[in-house]
Amino acid sequence: MKIRPxxxxxxxxxxxxxxxxxxxxxxxxxxxSEEEFQKKGRLAMVADGMGGHEGGQFASKxxxxxxxxxxxxSGIEDTEQALADAxxxxxxxxxxxxxxxxxxxxxxxxxxxxxxxxGLLYYGHVGDSRLYLLRDAQINRVTRDQTVTERxxxxxxxxxxxxxxxxxxxxxxxxxxxxxxxxxxFPYAPIPLLAGDVLLLCTDGLHDLLSDxxxxxxxxxxxxxxxxxxxxxxxxxxxxxxNITIEIVKIQAH
Numbered sequence: 259m260k261i262r263p264x265x266x267x268x269x270x271x272x273x274x275x276x277x278x279x280x281x282x283x284x285x286x287x288x289x290x291s292e293e294e295f296q297k298k299g300r301l302a303m304v305a306d307g308m309g310g311h312e313g314g315q316f317a318s319k320x321x322x323x324x325x326x327x328x329x330x331x332s333g334i335e336d337t338e339q340a341l342a343d344a345x346x347x348x349x350x351x352x353x354x355x356x357x358x359x360x361x362x363x364x365x366x367x368x369x370x371x372x373x374x375x376x377g378l379l380y381y382g383h384v385g386d387s388r389l390y391l392l393r394d395a396q397i398n399r400v401t402r403d404q405t406v407t408e409r410x411x412x413x414x415x416x417x418x419x420x421x422x423x424x425x426x427x428x429x430x431x432x433x434x435x436x437x438x439x440x441x442x443x444f445p446y447a448p449i450p451l452l453a454g455d456v457l458l459l460c461t462d463g464l465h466d467l468l469s470d471x472x473x474x475x476x477x478x479x480x481x482x483x484x485x486x487x488x489x490x491x492x493x494x495x496x497x498x499x500x501n502i503t504i505e506i507v508k509i510q511a512h
Contacts, residue, residue: 262288262295265374266508267302268482272490274463275498281307281314282461282503283322283367289330297335299375301326304387304503306368306461308433313365317352317435321367324348329373337373337380338444345369345382345434345442352435366436370401370459374507378448379457384434384441388465390473391449392456397474402443404431422466457507460489463500467493482506 261267273280284304289295305321307314329344348369356362368385379400381389386403402408406426410416421427432441458477465473468489476492477485486504493502 259286260288260290261286262300264510265300266482266510268484268486268506268508269504270483270486270490271503272463272494272498272501274501275494277499277501279312279315280501281312281318282463282501283307283315283318284459284503284505285322285326286505286507287326287330294330298330298332298340299337299373300507301329301371301373302457302459302505302507303369303371304459304461304505305370305434306385306387306463306501306503307365308367309362309365313356313362314367316355316359316362317365317367318369320352320355321348321369321434324351325369325371329371337375337448341371341373341380341382342442342444345371345384346440349384349434349440353438356435364436366433368430368461369434372457372459372507374451374457374509377451379445379451380448381445383443384432385430386428387459387461390458390460390470390477392458392474392477393452393454397470397477399470400445400449404433404441404443405429406431428462451509453509453511455509457505457509459505461501461503463498463502464489464493464504466500467496467498477506482508
């Protein structure tokens with residue numbers, strides 16, 4: 259895979275210590291031509307599938323493949339619109355596959371996709387996989403978990419520190435492919451990126467077991483690949499109850 263200068267990339271996906279199958283998927287992609295690269299930039303995403311009879315594995319892979327192919331082949335130059343269209347296409351592709359394979363009815367996936375273009379960060383987000391931005395000594399959670407507990411916290415009915423022990427902690431309010439409707443989230447405006455920034459995308463197999471501060475501290479250490487490995491090993495040392503998928507993109511001087 260060709261990676262143009264300007265970033266350092268690390269990625270990893272691990273089944274964890276409990277699950278038999280890895281229902282996570284991820285990808286990093288750039289257009290082949292320089293002209294298309296100027297229009298589309300870099301695309302990174304993670305997806306965490308769900309559903310019996312291996313439905314989660316199918317859902318996350320369909321999401322990643324469809325979103326990547328649709329976004330990169332789009333003739334729309336508006337980055338946010340092209341990304342939104344690709345997310346919708348992925349959602350519809352999962353639902354179509356489920357209709358053709360009734361045994362996979364109800365399969366779905368989270369999906370968090372980031373586009374880096376022209377020094378700006380665009381993203382689209384469904385579910386509770388996350389996108390973080392590390393800048394200087396701070397780690398900022400860019401995405402909002404689309405979960406029952408996150409909604410309760412926002413309403414002031416649940417303290418943030420009590421969310422992880424709440425019985426509905428993993429209950430999503432929306433997911434890709436499950437229902438006819440889906441509510442993806444996008445930023446109000448793209449986020450300017452600086453040299454030295456670090457982007458981290460991950461599934462809940464990581465952020466369930468490590469605090470944001472721990473994730474930030476480890477993501478800054480060493481190479482992007484080494485940081486990914488350290489984060490996975492730490493999550494597995496704490497039980498690794500779920501699949502763990504991480505992508506780290508370190509922004510270098512433009």
